[in-house]
Amino acid sequence: MSAIENALDQLERDGFLLVKGALTPAEVERTRSRINYARQMGWEEGLNAVGNMWFDTLLEREPETFAPLVGHPSIRPHLEGLMGKQCQLRSLRAHINPGPYVQEWHLDFYGYWEEKRAAQRHRLAAAPVGVNTTFYFQDNGPGIARLTFIKGGHLSEPPHLYPLDRAKFEAWCEQSEKVVLYPKAGDAVVFFSHIPHQGAKENASVERSNVVCHYQVTPMYEGAWHVSNPRGYAGTFPFSKSGLYTPKPAAGAAV
Numbered sequence: 001m002s003a004i005e006n007a008l009d010q011l012e013r014d015g016f017l018l019v020k021g022a023l024t025p026a027e028v029e030r031t032r033s034r035i036n037y038a039r040q041m042g043w044e045e046g047l048n049a050v051g052n053m054w055f056d057t058l059l060e061r062e063p064e065t066f067a068p069l070v071g072h073p074s075i076r077p078h079l080e081g082l083m084g085k086q087c088q089l090r091s092l093r094a095h096i097n098p099g100p101y102v103q104e105w106h107l108d109f110y111g112y113w114e115e116k117r118a119a120q121r122h123r124l125a126a127a128p129v130g131v132n133t134t135f136y137f138q139d140n141g142p143g144i145a146r147l148t149f150i151k152g153g154h155l156s157e158p159p160h161l162y163p164l165d166r167a168k169f170e171a172w173c174e175q176s177e178k179v180v181l182y183p184k185a186g187d188a189v190v191f192f193s194h195i196p197h198q199g200a201k202e203n204a205s206v207e208r209s210n211v212v213c214h215y216q217v218t219p220m221y222e223g224a225w226h227v228s229n230p231r232g233y234a235g236t237f238p239f240s241k242s243g244l245y246t247p248k249p250a251a252g253a254a255v
């Protein structure tokens with residue numbers, strides 16, 4: 001079996017996969033500095049209660065830096081292997097954790113399980129699914145920062161999601177078995193968007209940032225419950241013939 005098939009087996013079994021050295025040191029340094037530049041420019045959408053500052057516009061503002069992360073060669077075989085041409089970029093979101101940071105336990109694709117149930121009630125509907133690729137720009141490590149997953153949390157439905165009872169859901173996560181990852185600068189973590197996870201700093205003073213690309217297998221309708229908004233349709237399929245940023249043919253153009 002090929003190395004990539006083994007990696008995909010591991011991803012399907014664990015719900016996540018650490019891809020070491022996904023970015024070169026030069027890519028890390030460039031991207032890290034442009035995320036910090038975005039903060040200097042005040043381009044953040046906000047800073048939430050758990051200490052996460054987020055930026056939703058960097059792909060538009062600085063495509064020369066951020067577009068290469070979309071379907072990046074380091075994670076392309078994984079995305080293509082999982083989704084092929086149906087792989088759609090849902091969103092690209094950068095984060096900075098400027099101070100203390102302990103993220104809420106969460107799923108990026110909160111609606112996964114209810115959508116799966118809903119799809120079963122229709123003869124033709126496909127259940128939507130999503131994948132994160134999260135790139136790290138500083139070293140995580142014991143005493144520094146971490147990313148934690150609920151062990152097997154992608155395989156069966158967590159309790160207290162529909163409707164979300166956050167206190168009970170988080171208490172369930174706290175008492176569940178976990179796996180802690182310490183991605184280093186330049187590493188990427190590929191994971192199913194519906195596995196419960198939590199990022200955290202153990203040292204509030206370290207610099208920490210990441211870029212999360214959300215992908216999905218279309219179709220996913222607009223109102224599906226996900227932490228990010230979809231980018232629309234045209235130009236969002238990195239492995240289709242047209243790829244990203246190719247102009248749409250004019251309506252009514254001769255074919």
Ligand SMILES: O=C(O)CCC(=O)C(=O)O
Pocket residue numbers: 103108132134146147197198199200210212
């Ligand atoms: O490492 C982190 O801060 C959390 C990352 C996260 O929530 C994500 O990639 O979806």
Ligand SMILES: [Fe+2]
Pocket residue numbers: 106107108197
């Ligand atoms: Fe997340």
